[in-house]
Amino acid sequence: MFAELERRIEEKRDQGTDVMSLGIGDPDTPTFRYIVEAMREAVGDPSAQRYPSNRGRPEFRRAFSDFYRQRFGVEIDPVNEVIPAIGAKECIYHLCFAFLDPGDVALSADPGYPVYTGGPVLAGAEAHLLPLRPDLGFVPDLDAIPAEKLEAARLLFINYPNNPTGAVVPDGFFERVVELAAKHEILVVHDNAYSEVTYDGYVAPSFLATPGAREVGVEVFSLSKGYNMTGWRCAAILGNAEAIKTYWRLKTNVDSGLFEAVQLAGAAALRGPRKEVEEMCRIYARRRDLVVEALRDIGVEVEPPKGTIYIWAPVPDGHTSTSFAELVLEEAAVVVSPGSMYGPSGEGFFRISLTTPDELLRAAVQRLRAHLT
Numbered sequence: 001m002f003a004e005l006e007r008r009i010e011e012k013r014d015q016g017t018d019v020m021s022l023g024i025g026d027p028d029t030p031t032f033r034y035i036v037e038a039m040r041e042a043v044g045d046p047s048a049q050r051y052p053s054n055r056g057r058p059e060f061r062r063a064f065s066d067f068y069r070q071r072f073g074v075e076i077d078p079v080n081e082v083i084p085a086i087g088a089k090e091c092i093y094h095l096c097f098a099f100l101d102p103g104d105v106a107l108s109a110d111p112g113y114p115v116y117t118g119g120p121v122l123a124g125a126e127a128h129l130l131p132l133r134p135d136l137g138f139v140p141d142l143d144a145i146p147a148e149k150l151e152a153a154r155l156l157f158i159n160y161p162n163n164p165t166g167a168v169v170p171d172g173f174f175e176r177v178v179e180l181a182a183k184h185e186i187l188v189v190h191d192n193a194y195s196e197v198t199y200d201g202y203v204a205p206s207f208l209a210t211p212g213a214r215e216v217g218v219e220v221f222s223l224s225k226g227y228n229m230t231g232w233r234c235a236a237i238l239g240n241a242e243a244i245k246t247y248w249r250l251k252t253n254v255d256s257g258l259f260e261a262v263q264l265a266g267a268a269a270l271r272g273p274r275k276e277v278e279e280m281c282r283i284y285a286r287r288r289d290l291v292v293e294a295l296r297d298i299g300v301e302v303e304p305p306k307g308t309i310y311i312w313a314p315v316p317d318g319h320t321s322t323s324f325a326e327l328v329l330e331e332a333a334v335v336v337s338p339g340s341m342y343g344p345s346g347e348g349f350f351r352i353s354l355t356t357p358d359e360l361l362r363a364a365v366q367r368l369r370a371h372l373t
């Protein structure tokens with residue numbers, strides 16, 4: 001289905017149509033200058049040029065520990081409760097191999113970041129999908145998980161602020177997750193990719209700030225989106241020391257760690273001034289409002305999200321996710337992502353990413369207005 005969409009995009013481009021993509025979630029603005037400066041210095045440091053340690057440099061671990069205390073009010077032991085990851089994707093994938101055997105189950109948000117389902121399947125286990133219910137604020141109904149799946153579950157993947165729905169965590173949800181995980185001995189993996197990308201005064205919490213979370217879970221914190229560092233592959237896993245050790249044991253057999261210059265630059269990112277992060281959020285908020293308004297003009301009602309770089313919108317009546325994405329491509333030469341790309345429960349929605357420069361985004365929404373009203 002998506003290969004077909006891609007083929008049509010290529011075909012249109014080959015025919016000379018200027019196709020504009022609002023599909024990809026990769027920040028268009030550069031990594032903050034102070035981080036690049038820190039990297040310039042770090043890359044010349046001979047101590048950072050050798051094989052990295054998979055446990056991470058003390059500077060990296062301490063920066064995370066200080067950041068979690070100041071930003072989230074969470075105490076992290078820099079020795080045992082944090083190590084680097086080569087991006088959240090690597091971390092989530094390898095957690096599947098560290099914790100899942102054939103016959104085991106991972107409980108995976110649907111719609112969700114694709115590795116929550118691809119990782120378990122490639123590890124020989126089962127991904128049991130947890131539909132995110134719009135009526136519950138895009139969280140799963142935890143009471144609806146079948147008993148035999150809970151019995152076989154080893155991992156539970158959640159993510160707030162959420163890709164692709166843009167939802168932020170409803171009050172009390174993390175608490176209910178902790179309770180469920182403790183009862184059924186499941187390791188919770190909270191994918192914290194978007195906590196720094198929020199709007200309208202909303203401040204996203206860490207899952208680890210929930211009482212009991214450290215006993216049952218880990219959090220994966222990525223610098224990709226919050227610091228415009230997608231290409232740097234810089235993240236960390238924090239929380240349950242035993243789980244982190246298990247992940248580390250697997251990793252020592254697989255990769256040789258995160259380039260230490262990147263670790264030093266990541267530490268500098270976390271210790272840096274907040275004004276760049278705030279400016280980045282202002283840019284996305286402006287774009288969000290532009291898109292929400294244009295969608296209203298074409299008859300699509302959406303609540304402006306409080307976080308992430310995505311607008312998640314219902315497709316107009318009579319369309320599936322794919323047929324609407326095809327219509328937008330054919331009529332307006334604009335690419336939106338069909339919601340069903342992110343799992344069966346994404347059917348009926350489409351996703352627009354806010355990572356297009358203002359000028360281009362304005363032109364794209366103008367096309368939507370012109371061709372779809």
Ligand SMILES: Cc1ncc(COP(=O)(O)O)c(C=O)c1O
Pocket residue numbers: 025086087088089090113159163191193222223224230233234235
């Ligand atoms: C929810 C979520 N998790 C993880 C990632 C990937 O993070 P990283 O670049 O650190 O691998 C993304 C990227 O889009 C994402 O949306």
